[in-house]
Amino acid sequence: MRIAIVTDAWAPQVNGVVRTLTATRDELIAGGHEVLIVSPDRFPSVPCPTYPEIRLAFARRSTVGGMLAQFGADAIHLATEGPLCLAARAWCLSRARPFTTAYHTQFPDYVSARTGIPAEWIWRYIRWFHAPASGILASTPSIRATLVAHDLPQVRHWGRGVDLAAFHPGAAPHPALGHLPRPIQLYVGRVAVEKNVRAFLSGTHPGTRIIVGDGPARAGLEAEFPQAIFMGALFGEALAGAYAAADVLVFPSRTDTFGLVMIEALACGTPVAAYPVTGPIDVLTDTVGAMDDDLDRAIAAALTREPAACADYARGFTWAASARQFLDALVPVATARAA
Known part of the structure; x- marks a missing residue:
């Protein structure tokens, strides 16, 4: 399968979203899939206000859409709610192309903590962004319940893993x-x-x-x-x-x-x-x-x-299992495209 992942969070950022997407990409490639990552390093960008480590990319809908079309994506996943995924979302909707999204972070709470804007105001944007998705990938039952409570019922489970080769009880103490x-x-x-x-x-x-x-x-x-x-x-x-x-x-x-x-x-x-x-x-x-x-x-x-x-x-948390859950969530997307 040709899988396109559009994300506003990517290296050199260091956070759980980037680690999750990197590990998922690696597992998908190891499983024989082709993966396209559309990330901020491909476009001009500016630092995010109050958080300069995050780059906000400038990309037109036609540019991002052209990359997805040239790749011939069988499934499209929008990992974040930032500018790149907004462009990809607009392109998909204009062509009736199904896509999945993910709710990686408590974005309304983060914005509220940094700006003082009420979290419920941000939830209006979250609902608007995710509502057209064929599925919203979430990592835990609590997050599923949160999304459902905010009128986003199309939630699918996508758990997380750990690199057991790097993190193990035999690691030498620092x-x-x-x-x-x-x-x-x-x-x-x-x-x-x-x-x-x-x-x-x-x-x-x-x-x-x-x-x-x-x-x-x-x-x-x-x-x-x-x-x-x-x-x-x-x-x-x-x-x-x-x-x-x-x-x-x-x-x-x-x-x-x-x-x-x-x-x-x-x-x-x-x-x-x-x-x-x-x-x-x-x-x-x-x-x-x-x-x-x-x-x-x-x-x-x-x-x-x-x-x-x-x-x-x-040991019950593996990236291989996480990648299988990610693929399972993409199946309806690929099926809808074929139909």
Whole structure:
């Protein structure tokens, strides 16, 4: 099958959307499919206001549509709600071409956190964008329920995976973390207001707080919490080593749809502490993590979980299974085109 994926999120961005799309592309190609990625690096772009790491591409409907037509796509997937996917959406609708979309992030909550605009105002745009899709791919039951509650019923499941070759209990602990006061409490992800990192850094549980990642809020938080250690973005063995050296991964976000870092940490044998919100409630069990409205209590409970149980649980999340779910969601698209 020729599968076109249009996305406003792509390398060099570092986030869960990009990791999910990259892993999915690789699995699809390994399965014998042809994949076209239409991404911002192909077009002139400008930095996104308040988030310059994200590039907003300038692309006409005819340009994006020409790429899809030349590729001869059997199925078209629009991964994000940004300018490139808007152009692709307009082209598909003008030619009665079916397409799927995905709800990767709590976009209304993110925009509200950054701008103060009421989230319900943003939901009007979300409903408009996704309504014509043949299917909306979502990673958890909670997100399915959220979409259905906002009059978007055509939801299909698309789970997530973890690279078990990179993240595993045998990973060598990061040498920079070996002699720090225990327990080592780790945060991994964007350092941005919507990730609620301040809630983690404001905690009182004894030990060392480590921040892995970068983002627009880093400078302010680093100045406000000098006792915390900010390591910047880590990748590959270094990231696995950070997970392996930590005693607990703390996931303070209240706005994520899934949270890939949770299963990466679990795969390394590191339990997770989080709030009982969308994302953690769909991913964690009492065996591998703890959720509480008091993050310090969640951390204390998570520290009692067994590393072996965490690693065993994470083995149930594979990118191969995720890619099969993605393909299953595309089947009605290909069928509709043939009809």
